Amino acid sequence: MEHELFSRGPSPAVRLTFFCLLSLLLLVSDAHYNYLKTLRAGIATAIYPLQRAAMIPGEVAGAIGRYTRTQDELVLENAALKSRTLQDSEKLLRYQALQQENIHLRQLFDAKSRVSPPSVMAEILYDERDPFSRKVVVDKGTQAHIAAGSAVIDNQGVIGQVLQVYPLFSEVSLITDKDHPTPVEILRNGLRAIVFGFGSSNLLDLRYMSQNTDIKVGDMLVTSGIDGTFPAGLPVATVLSVDKNPVYAFSRIICKPIAGVNRYRQVLILASTSPPPPPLPDKPEEKQAPKGNRK
Amino acid sequence: MEIGPKQEILLPVKPRFIAFSLLSGFLLNLLPMGGLLDALRPDFTAMILLYWCIHQPLRIGIGAAWLFGILMDVADGALFGEHALAYSLMAFIALALRRRMSMLQIGHQFTHVTLILLVMQAVVVLTGLVAKNIFVGWTYFLGSVTAGLLWPLLSYLLKLPQRPKPDPDRI
Numbered sequence: 001m002e003h004e005l006f007s008r009g010p011s012p013a014v015r016l017t018f019f020c021l022l023s024l025l026l027l028v029s030d031a032h033y034n035y036l037k038t039l040r041a042g043i044a045t046a047i048y049p050l051q052r053a054a055m056i057p058g059e060v061a062g063a064i065g066r067y068t069r070t071q072d073e074l075v076l077e078n079a080a081l082k083s084r085t086l087q088d089s090e091k092l093l094r095y096q097a098l099q100q101e102n103i104h105l106r107q108l109f110d111a112k113s114r115v116s117p118p119s120v121m122a123e124i125l126y127d128e129r130d131p132f133s134r135k136v137v138v139d140k141g142t143q144a145h146i147a148a149g150s151a152v153i154d155n156q157g158v159i160g161q162v163l164q165v166y167p168l169f170s171e172v173s174l175i176t177d178k179d180h181p182t183p184v185e186i187l188r189n190g191l192r193a194i195v196f197g198f199g200s201s202n203l204l205d206l207r208y209m210s211q212n213t214d215i216k217v218g219d220m221l222v223t224s225g226i227d228g229t230f231p232a233g234l235p236v237a238t239v240l241s242v243d244k245n246p247v248y249a250f251s252r253i254i255c256k257p258i259a260g261v262n263r264y265r266q267v268l269i270l271a272s273t274s275p276p277p278p279p280l281p282d283k284p285e286e287k288q289a290p291k292g293n294r295k
Numbered sequence: 296m297e298i299g300p301k302q303e304i305l306l307p308v309k310p311r312f313i314a315f316s317l318l319s320g321f322l323l324n325l326l327p328m329g330g331l332l333d334a335l336r337p338d339f340t341a342m343i344l345l346y347w348c349i350h351q352p353l354r355i356g357i358g359a360a361w362l363f364g365i366l367m368d369v370a371d372g373a374l375f376g377e378h379a380l381a382y383s384l385m386a387f388i389a390l391a392l393r394r395r396m397s398m399l400q401i402g403h404q405f406t407h408v409t410l411i412l413l414v415m416q417a418v419v420v421l422t423g424l425v426a427k428n429i430f431v432g433w434t435y436f437l438g439s440v441t442a443g444l445l446w447p448l449l450s451y452l453l454k455l456p457q458r459p460k461p462d463p464d465r466i
Binding site for chain 1: 318321322323325326327353356357358361364365366369370371372373374375376377379380383384386387390391422423426427429431432
């Protein structure tokens with residue numbers, strides 16, 4: 001070790017060891033415990049102005065792009081939108097009739113009518129740069145009464161779920177995030193299942209479906225609503241491929257999300273209204289063993 | 296025989312300029328980009344930290360690198376300590392190699408900077424692999440190559456305010 005004329009505090013090696021240990025401590029406590037939530041929220045709120053500032057160039061470019069669009073493009077888009085509205089209004093009329101019929105039938109059966117939960121419109125600010133996860137940040141937080149766990153949808157289907165809420169913004173974990181589970185049912189036959197995100201690609205994985213399951217390419221998956229997070233009946237994905245390889249216990253089913261999971265900027269956050277499901281009984285095996293619990 | 300870049304006598308760095316450059320680097324990291332640009336985007340915060348670790352080791356060292364790592368972790372929604380660990384290691388390597396780094400020619404600077412940043416990114420990837428069991432794919436490392444290519448430009452820009460003003464009395 002060289003002798004220094006002026007003291008400069010601890011040597012780089014000592015400092016490195018100190019900061020490495022500190023980082024490891026933070027890593028472990030952040031991965032396994034919840035101690036650091038307030039600290040994270042504080043830092044996140046402090047750097048929020050910077051994050052908004054970083055978005056200004058993109059917004060300016062977008063504004064210039066919008067300003068310089070030709071009238072031809074606008075006329076074409078207008079025509080396309082009008083025809084789309086016509087098609088949709090026809091579907092909407094049928095839907096309203098069906099809804100009325102449904103309410104009537106439910107009253108007949110004395111079932112609880114499903115209320116549509118209140119929703120808040122939000123805008124996606126940016127994708128998070130963390131390569132390990134698929135998350136987006138939206139511009140509504142606790143000030144807009146957003147709660148963690150709320151479902152996030154766009155005009156076509158489910159996008160994801162609110163993961164963390166900060167005062168001014170919140171983090172949304174997309175359904176394509178690795179191992180993000182979404183409880184679904186197959187629209188055609190009501191079969192319940194859970195679909196997981198792949199993480200790396202913009203696709204979903206329908207796991208734990210046995211070889212003889214009745215599922216076909218093109219089947220539509222909608223939320224089943226049994227988790228208490230997503231309201232029932234929202235479109236989630238369509239089946240892209242079914243690979244029934246007898247070597248494996250389960251078939252390999254790949255699905256494609258219906259919603260524009262990484263396309264649109266405006267999303268709707270639904271407040272979860274249904275109470276959380278009751279806790280599971282302590283020993284479910286003993287009661288259900290003779291029946292053979294097939295789901 | 297010339298062994299290094301042209302030696303210049305520079306004015307002392309203003310601490311305010313260091314803070315400003317680090318903050319702008321952080322802002323560049325937050326800039327939303329899509330597609331190919333995002334894959335090629337270098338980690339600007341890491342580059343500017345690396346530059347100041349080499350040229351101003353008394354002001355910017357492992358502690359500052361760790362602090363910016365924590366900020367990056369929050370901004371990215373990563374686990375606390377992922378970038379902090381990688382940045383502090385990068386600062387340590389920079390402090391160890393700084394005497395030869397400041398003497399190197401541009402071509403050698405490219406390899407050194409790229410390799411140091413690759414080590415830094417490898418630490419981030421490894422922590423992700425251990426903590427969350429996810430591998431991000433090889434394109435993630437392209438950012439370090441871009442960083443190496445942009446290094447001469449960055450060092451030119453960060454040196455500008457320290458260049459002495461031309462003497463009006465000299466012919």
